[in-house]
Amino acid sequence: MEADFFHIRDVLTADERATLERVRDFLDREVRPGANERWAAEESPLHLRDRIRELNITGTYADDPSVAPRSYLLTGMIGMEMARVDPSFATFFGVHGGLGMGSIRECGSDEQKERWLPSMVRWERIGAFGLTEPLVGSGTAGGLTTTARREGDTWVLNGEKKWIGNATFADLVVIWARDEADNQVKGFVVEQGTPGFTPERLRQKISLRGVHNAHIVLDDVRVPEENRLQRANSFRDTARVLKTTRGGVAWSATGCAMGAYEAARAYAVEREQFGRPIGGFQLVQDLLSRMLGNITACQAMVMRMAELHDQDKLNDAQAALAKMFCTTRMRETVAWAREVFGGNGILLEYDVARFFADAEALYSYEGTRDMNSLIVGRACTGFSAFV
Ligand SMILES: Cc1cc2nc3c(=O)[nH]c(=O)nc-3n(C[C@H](O)[C@H](O)[C@H](O)COP(=O)(O)OP(=O)(O)OC[C@H]3O[C@@H](n4cnc5c(N)ncnc54)[C@H](O)[C@@H]3O)c2cc1C
Structure with a gap:
């Protein structure tokens, strides 16, 4: 059973669902096989750039009219699905399409956007x-x-x-x-x-x-x-890029937790101790329920975040809250998932250790939990407590 307890994909339109299915199919065929081996060998998924281009999900319609218009909700779900299979792949994709292209989109002049973005949509430039x-x-x-x-x-x-x-x-x-x-x-x-x-x-x-x-x-x-990016005149402009990408990390964190939960659930129904599947023990069921609760809470939060973004109403503090909340819940979830595997949970081949380890970077990049808490705290109180 997938970690989609509240059927979140059902909120997409039929066209959006078809796009998401295409991405899921690609991830299952091209990214999932070999993910552990690439991770162990420190290999980037650069070899997949042509296949990613064919998916036509990089960048936005404004970057290049060859890209079908896409909501933040669908973009978020795509990122979530990527991290559900391989957080390294999701990060590789997000650094190019989110941070790199996002900086040019948010802060470049029209001429600069035209000069760089269409070739980046096509992965001719990374x-x-x-x-x-x-x-x-x-x-x-x-x-x-x-x-x-x-x-x-x-x-x-x-x-x-x-x-x-x-x-x-x-x-x-x-x-x-x-x-x-x-x-x-x-x-x-x-x-x-x-x-x-x-x-x-x-x-x-x-x-x-x-x-x-x-x-x-x-x-x-x-x-x-x-x-020089012509519309980047102070750190406030950098922060405009980070608002969107922090939201993206919240989606990735949700996906990373989903991948770990799914591995744990599959293991729990197979692995036997004391003559029956460990999934039949109350304490293991409690872990699975708690994981699912974390994941579902994160899914609800990022979906509402995406709605606000689609209505152009998302602010920095909301994106920061989603980033800190979802990465914290993810960290708890992947630890519980790993626990379900006992000793096997630290072996790459059981497909949970990678999520457990990758969660640490998601927790720290794009602003640590502390930094994002301080952004939220400033919005709640009006006091800046950074120094
Ligand atoms: C895998 C990975 C990929 C990354 N990719 C990129 C990238 O592509 N581009 C890029 O520019 N950066 C990237 N980063 C950098 C990332 O954004 C930083 O690691 C992150 O912002 C934290 O900075 P730091 O590591 O220097 O930690 P520090 O700032 O040194 O923080 C150390 C600790 O002190 C805490 N701390 C600091 N100040 C305060 C305070 N005022 N109050 C309370 N606690 C505080 C922090 O929360 C943290 O726990 C990446 C990092 C990783 C790990």
Whole structure:
């Protein structure tokens, strides 16, 4: 039984359901097989880019009219289904389509959008998003140390970035840097191969091993003014991108919990101890019920979030609440799911350990739980408690 206790897919239109089914079919055929092996080998799903292109679900109709118009609800459910099968795949897809393309969509001029987005829809160019630094993570709003200095029609970038997903192979990496002249955060599209831009892959992660993350050194990287995102004038503009992608992580967290629950439920009805399936014991049933309760609460929250987004009424605090709530419930859920497997729960081949480990990254990226709590707390009280 799937982790869709309240039949959430039924709220989609017939056309939307057909699209979702196409994605589910693709995930079952192309992503699920080998997911554990790719995870163990630290392999990104880059080889699937042509197959993903055929799905025609990357980007929006506004980016390129070849993309069918799509609601935030359907987009969210697609992300949820991806994470339900493989959170690394969901992240690989989300970094390109959400963070990379989202930065250009939200902060680029019309000319820049036309220049980059249609080719990104087709995965001819892959995007990445470089905000976090080795010494500045949660405090990026006020503390970025990467600098941008204008010299005529050229900008010179200096600094370091850490954790940047897809950046080892991405064609376009959006680098957020502080303008030395006015101290404001601005966004720059750096093309792979630009002299002075050196991405180095981070190794031996214990979470989302199927995503390549880079430590980037920027040493006098020269970027033309035409590559400065023209509508990114302060961190507020960066935050517009993050509102949507944080909402996306809430959907992914829901999917990650679903994948773990489904594995646990399947195991519980098969595995026998004391002469009967462990799913017949009350304590195991209690774990499964609690998991399902967490998942269903998250599904209800992200669906309402998507409705607000579709009505253009979603605010930062609502997206932050969804991110912190769903990732926290996910973390609890994947731990219970792993527990149902006993010792087998730490073996990759049982299909639960990957979700358990991947949950840690989802919990921490796009703003840790603490940061998102503080965004919500500020909205509740009017007091900013970040420092
Ligand atoms: C797998 C992965 C992929 C990522 N991908 C990207 C990417 O593509 N692009 C990108 O730019 N970044 C990316 N990140 C970075 C991610 O967004 C940061 O890791 C995250 O924002 C936290 O920053 P930090 O790791 O520097 O932790 P820190 O900011 O050092 O925080 C450490 C701890 O201190 C807590 N803390 C900090 N300040 C406060 C406070 N005021 N009050 C209470 N607690 C506080 C935090 O909540 C956390 O628990 C990725 C991270 C991971 C793990």
